[in-house]
Amino acid sequence: MTSEVSKGLTRSIELYQDRSSRVKELRAEGKKVMGYLCIYPVLEMMTALDIVPYRIFGDLHEPVTEADSYMPAVNCPFLRSCLDIGLKGKYDFLDGIVTSHICDVGSTLSSIWIYALKPPFSHHIDMPHTLHETALAQEKGLLEDYKKALEGLSGKEMTSEALEAAIRVHNEQRALVRELYELKKLNPPLISGAETIQVIKAIESIPVDEGNQLLREVISEVKERSNGPQKKSSRLLVWGSIIDDTAMMEMIEGLDANVVMDDTCVGSRPYFDDVEITDDPLDGLAYHYLVDIKCSRTFRVNNYMDVHKDYMKDLEIRFSYLKDYADEWKADGVIMESVRYCDTHGYDVPGIRDYLDSIGLPSVYLEHDYTEGALAPLRTRVQGFLEIIG
Amino acid sequence: MVRIYFAGIDLGSTMTKVVILDEDEQVCAYVVNHTGAEHRRLANKVMEEALIQAGLCIEDMSFIMATGYGRINVPFADKQITELTCHARGIASFFPNVKLAIDIGGQDVKGLKIRNGKLLDFVMSDKCAAGTGRFLEVTAETLGLKLEDLGRISLGSTQKISVSSTCTVFAQQEVVNHLSNDVPLEDVVAGLHDAIASRVARMVRRLKVEPDVVFTGGVAKNIGVVKALAESLGCPILVPEEPLLSGAIGAAIIGKELTFKALANGETIQTGERRLEEATFFK
Structure with a gap:
């Protein structure tokens, strides 16, 4: 249980502002706290060994000063920021770091992190980027290695029962996030896009069971409150790379629009599919993390060789879930956003734009450099877009 | 019958433009002046000047619409709309068949697809x-020339040079290098105009280039860039008589349309506090 008295949205804001407060208490009680970068280092496996997963984020408000010695300015500004604040000691309390091959820069960052920050434990999941037949077997093999590494750290065996129990509690978290997102289908939505980021970031900063409790509190609070988001002219779906700060959502929602749905990784992306409990739990986990999660880092086609034979069909296979989101959440338009130099998401932008054009859903693309200063010119783009669709 | 008037104020990064229109969309007054330093946007002075020119007072304005980069907090405006929408509206009022508009201002370039x-x-x-x-x-400044002379000088070019960058810093290095190699000034200036035009052409290609193509903003006053742009895009370029005013005119027209729509619905138009004070840049 948390030692603070605050609950729900207030607790989310506190954790958003001071993310490590709870895990530092838990560490003082003897628990291990594991940093992880991006959403792929299978959290269930940490939870199964009573290791607390703690997601590594950057800090948009902190100028990058230290990371320049290790990463060039043409690298992902988000990952540069993560390393920068790591170099400034913000993640020194962690018992280790787990990374994965999210992209080439992310993969290289894990080596730099190990070299520069010398964490007591580190593990890298070199996960595949396609859905080839062999990819799933490779992912499972990588998770077997990861399991051994975590067992070595904790000195305990990761039993199938413990892993199944962990999958259940994480699936419960996914169900609660989806329940929260159901409340965004209303007009006005019961929770704003900026508040959603605060809540998601909060649950990614505390143990999963405490996160579930927090989600229950938030869900009942937003249903009851009278000071939630106001009705606006437009309802937007935001797709793209990581947004781990409320600034951009606040900018958008400060205009005549509500962000009612997202497909971003500090949002719905890690939570919208459950992990199937399979005879060997690693099978279900491998499938979920490789196939279910729809991030640009995984090239998604049903049959790899089909690519380029039918462009529009290929786009439909890859992106029709965005149409489903727009239909269910009644979005009038889509904001595609990407942090600068994110090739992974950038490559998907023309395809997604073509797909959205084909279904008559207007979109605008925003590229930002992960600083506060970048938001003013973006406001003109978003406002201009809203004037077009409004 | 009492005449009614609409003001549009376009606070650009470099220049502030105010236009006062009557209900027939005739320009009663317009003023173009420097926006001023970041912390003291002298929008109120430009507005006062336009009101004096028109012989009107601020209460005579049925609606005041702000646009441009500094639109966010104009204490005497009733509403703010982006320069994207206002430029499109203003340009379409002079060129009804416009399909692509290009605006090159003090610090940015916009391409607008209009139908x-x-x-x-x-x-x-x-x-x-x-x-x-x-x-x-x-x-x-680097060339020791007046800004307004660049266009005329470039027209004398016989063998324009190729400038690979429109980065203000890198291009200066290239310019100095060419001058030291005795390249005639007019060829250097024409090369710079070409570099701008090809950058803009790359940008707007996604919007589909088809006539009428209209060019506005301060840079549209430079005949050399107009010529280079027509060559890059492969079609004639139309430039309004006063290319700086399209945003402010569009703002005033949208204000008029909102007012008439409200009147038709029997509603009262909502105006702001209208404090004729300096505009701070952001809230």
Whole structure:
């Protein structure tokens, strides 16, 4: 249980502002706290060994000063920021770091992190980027290695029962996030896009069971409150790379629009599919993390060789879930956003734009450099877009 | 019958433009002046000047619409709309068949796809001021020329040079290098105009280039860039008589349309506090 008295949205804001407060208490009680970068280092496996997963984020408000010695300015500004604040000691309390091959820069960052920050434990999941037949077997093999590494750290065996129990509690978290997102289908939505980021970031900063409790509190609070988001002219779906700060959502929602749905990784992306409990739990986990999660880092086609034979069909296979989101959440338009130099998401932008054009859903693309200063010119783009669709 | 008036104020990064229109969309007054330093946007002075010119007072304005980069907090405006929508509206009022509009201002470049007078899509340059009015200002200074002379000088070019960058810093190095190699000034200036035009052409290609193509903003006053742009895009370029005013005129027209729509619905138009004070840049 948390030692603070605050609950729900207030607790989310506190954790958003001071993310490590709870895990530092838990560490003082003897628990291990594991940093992880991006959403792929299978959290269930940490939870199964009573290791607390703690997601590594950057800090948009902190100028990058230290990371320049290790990463060039043409690298992902988000990952540069993560390393920068790591170099400034913000993640020194962690018992280790787990990374994965999210992209080439992310993969290289894990080596730099190990070299520069010398964490007591580190593990890298070199996960595949396609859905080839062999990819799933490779992912499972990588998770077997990861399991051994975590067992070595904790000195305990990761039993199938413990892993199944962990999958259940994480699936419960996914169900609660989806329940929260159901409340965004209303007009006005019961929770704003900026508040959603605060809540998601909060649950990614505390143990999963405490996160579930927090989600229950938030869900009942937003249903009851009278000071939630106001009705606006437009309802937007935001797709793209990581947004781990409320600034951009606040900018958008400060205009005549509500962000009612997202497909971003500090949002719905890690939570919208459950992990199937399979005879060997690693099978279900491998499938979920490789196939279910729809991030640009995984090239998604049903049959790899089909690519380029039918462009529009290929786009439909890859992106029709965005149409489903727009239909269910009644979005009038889509904001595609990407942090600068994110090739992974950038490559998907023309395809997604073509797909959205084909279904008559207007979109605008925003590229930002992960600083506060970048938001003013973006406001003109978003406002201009809203004037077009409004 | 009492005449009614509408003001549009376009606070650009470099210049502030105010236009006062009557209900027939005739320009009663317009003023173009420097926006002023970041912390003291002298929008109120430009507005006062326009009111004096028109012989009107602020209460005579049925609606005051603010647009432009500094639109966010104009204490005497009733509403703010982006320069994207306002430019499109203003340009379509002079050129009803416009399909593509290009605006090159002091610090950015915008491409607007317009159909039947409505903005459909847009592209904007990033926060870097490469290839904008600022680029030409700095270049003119390096060359010891007046900004307004660049266009005329470039027309004398017989063998324009190729400038690979519109980055204000890198292009200066190239310019100095060419001058030291005795390249005639007019060829250097024409090369700079070409660099701007090809950058803009790349940007707006996504919006589809088809006539009428209209060019506005301060840089549209430079005949050399107009010529280079026509060559790059492969079609004639139309430039309004006063290319700086399209945003402010569009703002005033949209204000008029909102007012008439409200009147038709029997509603009262909502105006702001209208404090004729300096505009701070952001809230």
